[in-house]
Amino acid sequence: MDTEFIATAIKSNFPQAIIDSNTFRNELTLTIKKEFIVQVARFLKEDKELHFNFLSDLCGVDRVEADGIFEVVYHLYSIDKNHRVRLKVPIPSNELSIPTVTDIWRTANWHERETYDMFGITFTGHPDLRKILTPEDFEGYPLRKDYPIDGRQPPALYGTYRKGKE
């Protein structure tokens, strides 16, 4: 798969949006500035040559300890052109929000809800940003690195997790 032209296409159209680009194991990763994510995403989907019509996956990554940031990672695929690209958007840990891409790929809806649920990252403009996997009274964001792997949730959830036991 030729990933070179994908990188060139984005670089020439959005020179100021790209922070970094690298290829590892033949996978192209582009790091994009937060302000540009919607523009870049729309371009990637609508451009005739690139045509990334399929959002495979969207998730969050906690890099607070090392870099003080969270990342939102998009895995894009083009069904008719058969190529992939990964977009990464760093967001500072003190301002956890990023524009939604639900207008571009509707499948982003649940992925963004999950990322919100697991990391506490809010997606501005999302039509229905609610928790998705954890119960309503759940406290904390389980996939953050500072969330312990064992421990107990607040008493409100005893009924949900351990019926009848203190």
Added chain:
Amino acid sequence: MESSATTTHLMTINMGPQHPSTHGVLRLLLELDGEMIIKATPHIGFLHRGVEKLAEYRTYHQCIPLTDRLDYVAPFSNNLAYALTVEKLLGIDIPERAQHIRVLLCELTRIASHLLWLATHALDIGAMTVFFYCFREREAIYDIFEMVSGARLHLSYIRIGGVAKELPGGFLEKTRKFVAEFPARLKEYETLLTDNPIWKKRTVGVGIISAEDAIDYGLSGPSLRGSGVNWDIRKADPYSCYDKYHFAVPLGENGDVYDRYRVRIEEMRQSNSIVHQAINILPKGDIIASIPNVTLPPKEDVETKMEAMIHHFKLIIQGIRPPKGEVYASIEAPKGELGFYIISDGSSNPYRLKIRPPSFVNLEALPKMVEGRLLPDVVATIGSLDIVLGEIDR
């Protein structure tokens, strides 16, 4: 009381989480106008076990049993997707024999998974006989799995770099027997359903999704191909020697429940043919790559040789240390695109492991398919999406 035919009175009902046709613990909040669905809201997460979190505290080998418990009716596909991702991260090559064994078992898994789908889907719509027939064949496949791995459900048979052990004696005969019988069985199911007027009334034109919408909603696997989109990862980006096999990718036209049914039935036929080819191709050779700091030594050596035991011990205790980097790999699982995204920081545990479960994404499109339709169509549509809550909730 006045006639309610002219007044709009919406009723909200809960379907699930203990409803037999929600295939697990799915709760649907339905707003109904009479029997018509105005709004459907799926609520998920009842089976959330934090698999992605747990993986961050395990070595790369220890994650394999976790993957079994995602889509628990197709554990082999999960193992494979995970192993392929780690192997991509490590940049290692897998012996050819191991690759063909993987294909063989993967396709048997696809048949088993589709059989469970057909059995429960038909049962939901009221065709009970099919259920018994499908479970009979599924049982035969599970016997084969038990021969191979010792387990029926959670196989954990794949290892990073290959598979756990050599195929047992009698395996090929048993599989050959199954492959020879299965096409006739498929015909039996089809006699019961394909032209059955009741079946058609319940499925044709129900739960329609157009090709553009299907892509927009991220559908994959048979649910996407039912709408006529030709995308199968086994063809588009062949992994594990799939390029050496001949098979067709069945497509639907209308994107309704009936077309998804037709696609899966044909897929079983194709998978059966792939299994048949795999038995004939199966080359001799190693079943696991020999890379000292990655793959486990053969079990016999561990039991008889000191060095092999130390090697095994060190690998199990310390784990693999892949290079820093991140990879995404996906396979065509029975339900659709099953992807793993692994970030490695160079230590023995994944820094982040993200699973892209096909059922999670496929379920998202359910409201689109059922809104404006009747209540019984919900049952048919859920069945046709073939969801497994184990991988939705993780």
